[in-house]
Amino acid sequence: MYKVLVANRDEYDTKGIEWLLKSSMNGWQIESAQDETELIRKLESLQPDLLIFELDLINEERFISFIKTIQIIGPDLIALTMEATFSQAKRAIDMGVSDLILKPISADILLKSARKIHRRYQMNNRIAERMPSQKAEKVFNYQELFLEGPHPAEPCVSIGIKTENPLELPKLYKFLESYPFQKTVHSFILSDMVLIVAEKTNAAWKEESVRFMRDWQETSAEQVAISICTGQQDHNTVRGHYLANRKLMELTFYRGFNQIIEENSSPEWQSIDPFLSPEEQSRWIDFLNQSDLEGIKSWFHEEFLVLAEPYPEPGLIRIRLTSILAQIRRHMKTFRLAGGEMEKEYLRLFQTILYSPLIYRVISEMISFISYIFETIRSDKKLKLELTDRVLFFIETNYWDSAVTLERAADYADRNPNYISSLLAKKYGKSFRELLNETRIRQSAKLLIESEMSIKEIASVCGFRNQQYFNKVFSKIKGMPPNQFRKGMFKTSV
Template identity: 40%
Template sequence: MIKIVIADHDDFEAKGIQWLVESSVSNVSIKVATSLSETILALEQDPPAILVYDMNIGSSESLTRLLKIHEPAMICLTMEATYETAKKAIDIGTKYLLLKPFSPQELLNYINNLIREQHRKRQRNAIHPHPEIKQEVMYEELFMMVKKQAKSYVFIAFQPENTSTIPTLNQFLKDYIFPVSPIIFPLSDMLLCLFKDAADVNWSERCKRFMLDWEQEQKEPVSIIINHDQYSGRSIHERYSQTKKMTEVTFFIGYRQVLEFESPLKWAFIDPFLTPSEQKQWISFLNEGNKEGISQFLTSEFLQFHEPYPDPGLLRIRLTSILAQIRRHMKSANLDSNSYEKEYLDIFDTILYNPLIYRIVQKLIIFTSKLVDAVREKSKSDHLELIDKCLHYMELHFWKPEFDLNELSRYVGRNSTYLSHLFVEKTSSTFRESLTQLRIKEAKRLLEETELAIKEIASLTGFQNQHYFSRVFKKVVGKAPKEYRMEH
């Protein structure tokens, strides 16, 4: 229990501060003094750890002497913003000087800081602080299947978004005043605390207060996961594994939240791979440069979950399946320069390791939009040779059944007869032969890398029907599509 004296000549203001502190801070005992004599008496009879001192209450040699003897942590209040007032506050040993009017939260922040300092001081002075608690559960019991049951503990995980803050959070937990002293286990991505369960403790409210105090001092997001499951047969290792799994819910809902679980978390199953129809949809999105369709797909598929949530690991696999489609499009559009390659690898890394799904989706939408724009710009480039410009445009539009020489001639602004002659001269193939080669090349890739039906592949590669596609494919490749797929 931390003792606090509030010395303020205004009784109404003093009691207001008392109510504010008592309603916001636990384990404190507060006395109010409304005169200099009452302040001196409070310091003499029961010296406080913290003194909130209104400098207008007055001073005396007796007060100064008592402050030097007992050295309470002081917060001075004043209405005078002068050098003399600040010097006087420093001379009597104040920690903080607050100028009226001040916000209640500012005062609470200072009081909480002083309480933590007092707690640290007590721990340093204690020869064996809670030795019996520290010996009850050992590190190896978290990771090994031993028979010790965990029924008597509440498991609470403190998970910072930025893991580099774990040492700071660890010290903050050690200094923080809980109703029950925790056993603290610092881990690579979180801190796990085991509390002896107390029926009268509202752990949700305690953790919300802790989060508020933490973020006022450190400004770093943290999520707190409370595992209340107390099935008698579970071991320390099982409860730890449960709690670690529960922390993965932040992947969907983010940080700055206190989550409670009464039973083990179960994931909903999803197919981690794109279906043939979804592959076809993505090929169309990318070929058509449909940014709106891409955004809608990613938003509906990955940002509209509800309980029970799917396994985050399966979601990451599903995202890499989409990224593979984007990668193929980059290759076909010749967008494999160093800058795009670097961004692609960065997106891949984000999918694998970023702790929040909405950030992954956001980066993927931005990257895909950038690629679509780059493909469009590349197709408009005047620096390409005419035949290269024609071939590049054909690579982007061969999948359209109605694509023909007239469309290409309109795009490059040349006569179709001239283009027909140019193709034979530069490529030793006619326009129709070049177009067929592109379509068959893409068909072979789809047969090798996807499970799409032959009919769907025919549609995606610009053929009017499956029968005509099969006939042309066998003529060019020497094998029917089904036979080619079986061999590859």
């Protein structure tokens, strides 16, 4: 029986998911948990095949314990989240989730994801049942991949084989079952690769791998990458070999497939700041406002497609790409494009950023989506902004710049500054400076609540030249100084 555990704080959502799965998937055993403690307890008692859980249900203190538990039990994971933010994306990547689904939950998307995972589960079981009985007596087993055990009696060699499309792994595994390696090997199908383990001999494993890749290409158009670990580095356990192969395979994000990666190529990742700098944010605002697709293509190429070793850690690159996606999202909202078909394309792109195995494919998808946005704006006259909306848009996208003036806003709107000033007074009863300060204070209040930045730093990134003036404006608009506002919000949250 296929066992599913649903973990969600919201009782209404939990019951809805349970009803949806029970009514659509006959024969599944479905249980639920509504807090972190109950989740850990039921993971250990039920040992589910699939865990559908709210990402924020796991707090930082229990995160490591939770990861160890799911590594031992090994369920497939579907995570739920309220926001498509870079921090949630990184957390999901660290957990190894199969899908990250945004709330409110779409029944179709959830069912499609659950069915896809279930089909993979059934296929793996059928493959295991067809294995000849003599293969049951293995020197190596699945448990050794996930639990650190003693060194094997004999040194071993491991080979990882990864397909560009993970759904092709069962086909690859079946091909391996009958493949005539020169030495006896033991194969393990995993969610991201097939791992081969063999006792260490003098066999020429690189030549074997080249031969295998050539033979595979004669039967399939699916590209593969192969990693080889001979035990030269410090990974003498089976789990050490598995982790070493996974690390080598991360290089395919930059290098692509149809290649053999040897142990001495093990990456040493370069640390980068995944967030866009204020200058980069300003540049992206200009790219989008001016519909400068060629400028965007050039920027992507320089930033991501000509990288050399040491490469940035792929997870940080994915976070950086979600930061760019946030800028695109803001542009969509400005032109009221956050909905309908455009929304579906946006969410699909978000999934591509999280899970695509190739960086050039992610960049290609992002450029196509941006081009789609530009073409939609150009072709739909209803999306043209009114004059006052253009000025507000300018404020929203430039409030962080301490040099912003009415004259610059007027240049952007292509109107006389006095005319802009009178128009704003007539429509909003406020001056340009008042609207600008309100935007700056709104953004600074958000940072006071959500970040640990100092008040001086917040004042600077929100466009104020000095903290004293920031305190004065903040007190006027919010009725209290920023330090009191932060303390008051902290007490409320506690």
